[in-house]
Structure formats: structure tokens, C-alpha cells
Amino acid sequence: MDNILGTTFFVYIGMNIFLIGFAAYMTGQAIATTWRPMWQILPYSVLLGLASRFLTYALFDGPLLHLSGFLIGTLTVFAMCCLGYFISRATVMVNQYPWLYRRNGLFGWSEKTDVANGE
Numbered sequence: 001m002d003n004i005l006g007t008t009f010f011v012y013i014g015m016n017i018f019l020i021g022f023a024a025y026m027t028g029q030a031i032a033t034t035w036r037p038m039w040q041i042l043p044y045s046v047l048l049g050l051a052s053r054f055l056t057y058a059l060f061d062g063p064l065l066h067l068s069g070f071l072i073g074t075l076t077v078f079a080m081c082c083l084g085y086f087i088s089r090a091t092v093m094v095n096q097y098p099w100l101y102r103r104n105g106l107f108g109w110s111e112k113t114d115v116a117n118g119e
Contacts, residue, residue, distance in 0.1 A: 006069025
């Protein structure tokens with residue numbers, strides 16, 4: 001596992017899920033609440049993946065240039081970014097347009113039916 005991640009499993013979890021993962025979640029949330037398109041998650045995820053790789057190198061003596069560790073870390077960061085984006089986008093849609101939409105699960109919203117038709 002250390003050869004694939006470029007570090008130990010516990011360092012990977014601590015760095016990519018808790019530290020950088022929190023930053024990625026907040027990045028996705030910021031992109032959604034400012035009404036920017038979803039494709040902007042990708043460049044921010046790559047930058048956060050690079051930051052994760054550097055912090056692993058600087059703090060835990062992991063290899064700096066480790067392709068599989070970078071790719072797995074960036075995919076984890078991308079997933080956390082998407083999680084923050086979709087949750088925040090659903091919240092923004094329902095809060096911005098309460099007369100049009102209602103919350104439908106964690107990631108979605110649905111149209112309200114007309115009041116005259118028995119909402």
C-alpha cells in the first residue's frame with residue numbers, strides 16, 4: 001500500500017481526507033455558492049492535489065514526485081470538492097428560489113407543484 005500511495009495509509013487518510021479534504025470541501029462549496037460552473041472544480045482539485053503531495057513530502061518524508069500517490073490524492077480531493085459542490089448547489093437553489101424548488105435529498109431539489117393544484 002505504501003508503494004501505491006507514496007506514504008503510509010494513516011498519513012494518506014490524515015492528509016487527503018481531513019486536512020486537504022476539508023479545504024477541498026470548502027472549495028467546492030465556494031464554487032457552488034458563487035454560481036460558478038462545475039468544470040472549475042478540476043483545476044482547483046489539481047492544485048490541492050499538488051499541495052497534498054508537497055505537504056506529504058515536507059512533513060512526513062514522502063516522495064515528492066510520486067505519480068500514483070498524486071493521482072489517488074487528487075481523485076480523493078476531487079471527490080471531496082464534488083461533494084461540497086453538490087450539497088451547496090442544492091442548498092443555494094432551494095434558499096434562492098423557495099417558491100420554485102424544494103429540497104429532494106442531500107444532493108438534489110425538485111420543482112414545487114402549483115399551489116392551486118394542491119401542492
